[in-house]
Amino acid sequence: MSYEALCVTWFILEGVLLTGYALLDGFDLGVGILHPFVPRTDLERRISMNSIGPLWDGNEVWLVTFGGALFAAFPEAYASVFSGFYTAFMLLLIALISRAVSMEFRSKMESPAWRRFWDWAFFGGSFTASLLFGVAVGNAMIGVPLDDAGNFTGSVLDQLGPYPLLVGVMTVSLFAMHGGLFLYLKTEGEFQQRLREWMWRSWGLFMVTFMLTTIATVALIPRATENFRRFPWAIVVVVGTVLAVANIPRCLFRDKPGLAFLSSGGVIAGLVALFGLALYPNLVTATGDPTRSVTIFNAASSPKTLGIMLIIAAVGMPFVLTYSGVIYWTFRGKVKLGDHSY
Amino acid sequence: MDVVLLSRIQFAVSIGFHYIFPPLAIGLGVVLVWLEGAFLRTRDPIYETAARFWTKVFALNFAIGVATGIVMEFQFGTNWATYSRFVGDVFGSALAAEGIFAFFLESGFLAVLVFGWDRVGPKMHFFSTLMVSLGSIFSSVWIVVANSWQQTPAGHHIVPVLRNGVPLVRNGEPVLRAEIVDFWALVFNPSTVHRLVHVWIGAFLVGAFFVMSIAAWYLLKGRHTEFARRSFDGGLALAAVSALAMFVSGHGQAGSVYRHQPAKLAAFEGHYRTGPADMNLFGFPDDSAQSVRYGVAIPGGLGLLLHGDPSKPVVGLDRFRPEDRPPVGITFQSYHVMVGLGTLFVGLTLLAAFFRWRGTLYQTRWLLWLFVPAVLLPIVGNELGWVAAEVGRQPWIVHPKVTWTADGSDLVVGPAGHVVYDEREGLRTLDAASPNVTAGQVLGSLVGFGLIYLALGAVWVFILDRKIKHGPEEPPGDSPAVPDGALAAAGLRAGHEGRMTGGDGSRG
Numbered sequence: 001m002s003y004e005a006l007c008v009t010w011f012i013l014e015g016v017l018l019t020g021y022a023l024l025d026g027f028d029l030g031v032g033i034l035h036p037f038v039p040r041t042d043l044e045r046r047i048s049m050n051s052i053g054p055l056w057d058g059n060e061v062w063l064v065t066f067g068g069a070l071f072a073a074f075p076e077a078y079a080s081v082f083s084g085f086y087t088a089f090m091l092l093l094i095a096l097i098s099r100a101v102s103m104e105f106r107s108k109m110e111s112p113a114w115r116r117f118w119d120w121a122f123f124g125g126s127f128t129a130s131l132l133f134g135v136a137v138g139n140a141m142i143g144v145p146l147d148d149a150g151n152f153t154g155s156v157l158d159q160l161g162p163y164p165l166l167v168g169v170m171t172v173s174l175f176a177m178h179g180g181l182f183l184y185l186k187t188e189g190e191f192q193q194r195l196r197e198w199m200w201r202s203w204g205l206f207m208v209t210f211m212l213t214t215i216a217t218v219a220l221i222p223r224a225t226e227n228f229r230r231f232p233w234a235i236v237v238v239v240g241t242v243l244a245v246a247n248i249p250r251c252l253f254r255d256k257p258g259l260a261f262l263s264s265g266g267v268i269a270g271l272v273a274l275f276g277l278a279l280y281p282n283l284v285t286a287t288g289d290p291t292r293s294v295t296i297f298n299a300a301s302s303p304k305t306l307g308i309m310l311i312i313a314a315v316g317m318p319f320v321l322t323y324s325g326v327i328y329w330t331f332r333g334k335v336k337l338g339d340h341s342y
Numbered sequence: 343m344d345v346v347l348l349s350r351i352q353f354a355v356s357i358g359f360h361y362i363f364p365p366l367a368i369g370l371g372v373v374l375v376w377l378e379g380a381f382l383r384t385r386d387p388i389y390e391t392a393a394r395f396w397t398k399v400f401a402l403n404f405a406i407g408v409a410t411g412i413v414m415e416f417q418f419g420t421n422w423a424t425y426s427r428f429v430g431d432v433f434g435s436a437l438a439a440e441g442i443f444a445f446f447l448e449s450g451f452l453a454v455l456v457f458g459w460d461r462v463g464p465k466m467h468f469f470s471t472l473m474v475s476l477g478s479i480f481s482s483v484w485i486v487v488a489n490s491w492q493q494t495p496a497g498h499h500i501v502p503v504l505r506n507g508v509p510l511v512r513n514g515e516p517v518l519r520a521e522i523v524d525f526w527a528l529v530f531n532p533s534t535v536h537r538l539v540h541v542w543i544g545a546f547l548v549g550a551f552f553v554m555s556i557a558a559w560y561l562l563k564g565r566h567t568e569f570a571r572r573s574f575d576g577g578l579a580l581a582a583v584s585a586l587a588m589f590v591s592g593h594g595q596a597g598s599v600y601r602h603q604p605a606k607l608a609a610f611e612g613h614y615r616t617g618p619a620d621m622n623l624f625g626f627p628d629d630s631a632q633s634v635r636y637g638v639a640i641p642g643g644l645g646l647l648l649h650g651d652p653s654k655p656v657v658g659l660d661r662f663r664p665e666d667r668p669p670v671g672i673t674f675q676s677y678h679v680m681v682g683l684g685t686l687f688v689g690l691t692l693l694a695a696f697f698r699w700r701g702t703l704y705q706t707r708w709l710l711w712l713f714v715p716a717v718l719l720p721i722v723g724n725e726l727g728w729v730a731a732e733v734g735r736q737p738w739i740v741h742p743k744v745t746w747t748a749d750g751s752d753l754v755v756g757p758a759g760h761v762v763y764d765e766r767e768g769l770r771t772l773d774a775a776s777p778n779v780t781a782g783q784v785l786g787s788l789v790g791f792g793l794i795y796l797a798l799g800a801v802w803v804f805i806l807d808r809k810i811k812h813g814p815e816e817p818p819g820d821s822p823a824v825p826d827g828a829l830a831a832a833g834l835r836a837g838h839e840g841r842m843t844g845g846d847g848s849r850g
Contacts, residue, residue, distance in 0.1 A: 054453030057408055061449050065441030067415050072438040075430020075519075082419025082426070083776035089420050090787040093413050094794060100409035101798060104402060108805045148505075149512060151423070151778045291506065298505050301431040302521040309435055316442035320450075323473075327450045330461050338460055340398070 004297065006306040008281075010073040011296045013313060015276040017069060021062035022133075022268045027261075028052035028059055030179015030202075032099055032126025033172060035119060038183070038198050042112075044191050045119060047335045049103050049342045051186040054331045056103070058324065060096070072309055076150055076299035077283035084144065084152025084284070085136065088159060092132045099125030107342045127172060134171030137275055138164030141221055143285035146292045150284070150299070163216055170209035177202035177248070178268065181261040186335045196252070199260075203248055210245065217278070223285070224278035234277050241270030346775045348784040349421040352791065356413045358725055359795045363407030365724050368482060368542065369549015369580075370400045371475035374455075376576060378468040392569055393471075394459065395814035396553070399806065401456045406802055408449070413791070421784065425739055425774035431521045432498050432528060433488050440484035448477030479542070486541055490534040492740050493731070494602040495520070497527030500766055518766060520740070536591070536598045537731075543588045544727060547687060547720040550581035555717035556810050558710040566813050571704060574713075582695050585687035592684060593647070599734075600648050600656075603741055604753060605666065605761075606734035608659045609673040611644055612637070616752070619644035619656035624678065627670045632660075634674075654751070661753050663760045668736040677730040683723040690716065742768030 001009070031052050039045045052059075071078040082089055098121045106118035142163045145154045180199040184192055217224050228234050244266035251260035279285070283299055286292035300306065374396055381389035415437060418426050426434075454462055454470035462470070491497075502509040503517040510517040522528055554577035560570035600607040612627035612634040613619050621643025625634035642652025649656075659667050690712070697703040704710075735741050742763045745754040756762040 054457040057405075057452060058446065058449040060408070060412070061441065061445040064412060064415060064445055065438065067419075068434065068438035068441040070434075071415075071418065071426065071430050072434030075427055075434055078419045078430060078434070079423035079426040079776075082416060083421070083423035083779055086420050086776070086779045086783050087786075089416055090783075090790065093416055094790060096412055097409040097794060097798075100405055101801070104405040105801055105805065108808065149510065149517070149777075151776075153778065301434070302501075305431045305435055305522045308522065308525050309438060312435070312439050312442060316439075316446075320442065320446040323450050324446070327453050330454060330458060338457075340394075340457055340459055 003303045006303055007296045007300045010306055017062055017066040019269050019272045021066055022272055023265050024059035026175045026178045026268055027182035028056040029126045029130045030175040031183055032122050033176045034180055034198055036123045038194055051183055051335045053342050073301055074283055074299040077294045080150040080284050080294050087156045088132055092129055095125040095128035103342055130172045130175045131168040134168035135164040138167030143287040146286040148292055150294045166213055170213050173202050173205035173209055177206050178264045181264050184257045188334055227277055237270055237273050241267055345781045345784055346772055348781055349775050352788045356791055360410040362721055363403050365545035365548040366403045367407055367478045368545035371478050373549055373553055374471050375475045378471050382468055391814050421776055422774050423776035428519050428769050436484045436488035440481055444477050444481035448474050482541055486538045487529050487534050490537050491528055491531050493735055494531050494533040496531035497524040499523050532602055533598055536595050540591045540595055543584045543591055544724045546580055546584040550577040551717045551720045553577035554713050558713040561704055562710050569814055578694055582691035585691050588684050604657045605662045609668045609670045609734050610677040612674045613658045615660050616658040617655045618653055627674045657753055661761055668734045673730055673734040676726040680723050680726040683719050737770050738768050739771040739774045740769040
């Protein structure tokens with residue numbers, strides 16, 4: 001394989017890892033975002049947490065592997081992004097720590113104040129993490145100031161522009177919808193009925209922010225539209241994503257929540273693909289001088305390393321997919337609380 | 343304070359806190375595999391009870407380990423961007439392999455281990471436990487490979503970084519980076535195997551002492567006596583073997599460190615002047631006097647350890663320019679306390695094994711009382727071992743090679759009598775930080791992590807304490823084991839009355 005082909009392959013594989021992460025952790029972040037609003041009793045809050053109890057940790061590994069693969073395949077991009085978004089990453093870490101331990105700690109004490117504290121920590125962590133992911137995507141799209149070595153030269157406030165914040169809100173609503181649909185599959189009775197209105201609300205908010213983001217992208221980011229002209233087949237992804245968005249209410253009306261959940265998964269996968277298409281070949285876009293952008297070609301590791309990593313992925317990922325499948329199958333069906341539950 | 347120092351403190355705080363948990367996961371993982379294996383073989387319900395109890399403790403530790411572990415992966419990029427650019431091609435692959443081969447395995451099967459008791463059969467559950475344990479061990483493999491490569495780099499070459507086809511130049515110098523040449527030489531770099539074995543034994547000691555601590559406490563309180571005895575016996579066997587193996591491993595390590603990082607070994611031992619070397623058992627290194635004060639030393643001990651000959655010279659810190667030497671005080675003390683603890687573990691476990699052989703261990707209350715707080719010692723030992731390893735490699739974040747003379751008796755030195763490192767081959771910690779991150783940002787995150795970790799540590803200890811006080815569930819239909827004596831019988835009865843079953847009904 002030529003060096004260029006290896007770089008493109010790893011760009012696609014990073015996209016696959018990011019899609020895996022957004023699809024899977026997306027629903028458990030969403031469950032966290034809905035946590036203070038939908039479940040009303042202590043039992044319902046426990047059901048909410050336990051719906052993702054066995055799954056969230058494995059889901060988060062997709063992010064860790066995405067980060068590790070970025071470090072290995074595109075070290076220049078890893079260094080640029082992580083140091084450039086220092087404060088955002090520190091907030092993200094604190095958010096991820098809070099939600100992880102809040103699930104583990106909440107049920108260990110009966111005290112209502114204790115449980116309320118961890119309920120909010122769970123929500124705060126999930127909400128902040130989702131918002132930051134969206135803001136990061138928004139910044140990658142619209143570009144940040146870089147010096148000639150790929151170092152971010154702006155301030156934290158530069159990263160909180162209207163476009164990144166819009167993408168952040170869209171991500172929160174998307175994950176809330178995705179999490180709501182997941183929780184709908186895992187619950188029964190009145191709790192499940194209450195989820196319906198929240199699925200509509202999050203779908204509505206997502207629709208609005210999705211349309212605004214689309215308009216803003218077309219208006220503000222000419223690179224993105226250029227890429228769509230360059231790859232005409234990308235229209236298939238656009239149409240597919242829009243159809244998946246529209247399919248969610250259709251499935252809800254026809255009482256097919258499983259298909260609705262799959263459709264929201266399709267929306268996420270479509271959006272990550274569109275993000276990748278709009279970005280290509282950049283990993284971090286420089287504002288102003290485009291030669292300063294960190295691209296998949298100037299940020300990549302050596303061909304030797306990319307090749308070794310490809311072997312590692314080819315050996316490891318079939319196992320990962322197999323036993324992930326087995327584990328999701330093991331925990332299928334409605335949530336049942338037991339001795340070992342949260 | 344400057345960014346590099348703050349970033350170093352933040353790294354030390356976050357890895358120091360994180361590293362409480364991985365050894366517990368590796369050590370307890372092995373214990374869980376053994377317990378579930380014993381249950382499958384004998385179908386004795388006490389093993390299942392024990393496995394269920396330790397699983398809950400394991401899950402709690404694991405959750406904090408995962409939560410604090412992501413911080414580590416992110417910090418390379420956030421705080422050490424220059425380092426990340428220099429090593430990404432090599433170091434990143436090890437991290438990515440850790441994700442693909444270890445983290446997915448651990449976290450996936452952890453779900454079955456913790457939540458799957460009623461969803462899968464005992465064989466599948468055993469298999470999941472095995473996979474979690476294997477995953478935590480794989481994880482240690484890759485992270486130790488990555489760390490060892492920085493200590494004794496191999497399997498790579500240093501090349502100029504190209505940006506859009508032309509070499510990137512900063513401050514008039516070409517920017518360099520390491521790239522893989524030979525993957526297996528990188529994985530099996532000169533220190534990987536030594537250090538990996540050392541890390542594993544350290545983890546087994548933590549796991550074993552953790553189990554013994556809780557079991558000793560139950561024995562003293564006369565609660566869950568049969569469970570506690572079996573747990574203590576298993577823990578003691580693992581601890582005694584590990585403590586002895588640690589000595590062999592430590593010895594091998596010292597030789598390897600001397601060969602590849604002689605400045606580090608000289609700092610370990612406070613050996614300032616090249617020549618015949620004593621082995622200090624204790625003391626305070628004094629840089630200005632170039633000697634160890636108030637020391638108690640075995641004459642020629644270091645020469646004997648390294649060369650098998652007390653009179654043979656050992657390279658000292660005087661072979662290195664002052665700016666190429668690690669801080670001696672911290673390195674010396676952390677290394678010596680670690681070695682002292684290792685010796686103590688041999689003594690403590692052999693003593694307990696002797697009482698066990700005599701059949702009086704469970705009545706020897708003072709010894710059991712020693713074991714209750716003793717769990718802290720191997721945790722401290724693990725931490726100090728890493729302090730010695732990481733402070734001792736300073737000022738390098740990636741250590742360049744040293745060259746020995748043909749007969750291997752001394753280092754090749756420059757005209758001033760000092761080793762001249764090839765600066766291209768290594769990277770100094772001072773040059774490794776992110777160029778665009780400010781001291782204020784790092785201070786903010788450091789304070790944030792400090793506060794969160796303090797709170798997390800406190801909640802962890804608090805919940806662990808409740809779990810231990812709650813204890814394992816008694817197996818259904820299990821009659822209390824026949825007590826050894828009246829004292830134990832009395833203790834058993836008192837223990838059952840005192841069990842704290844209320845107030846924690848939702849989850850043990």
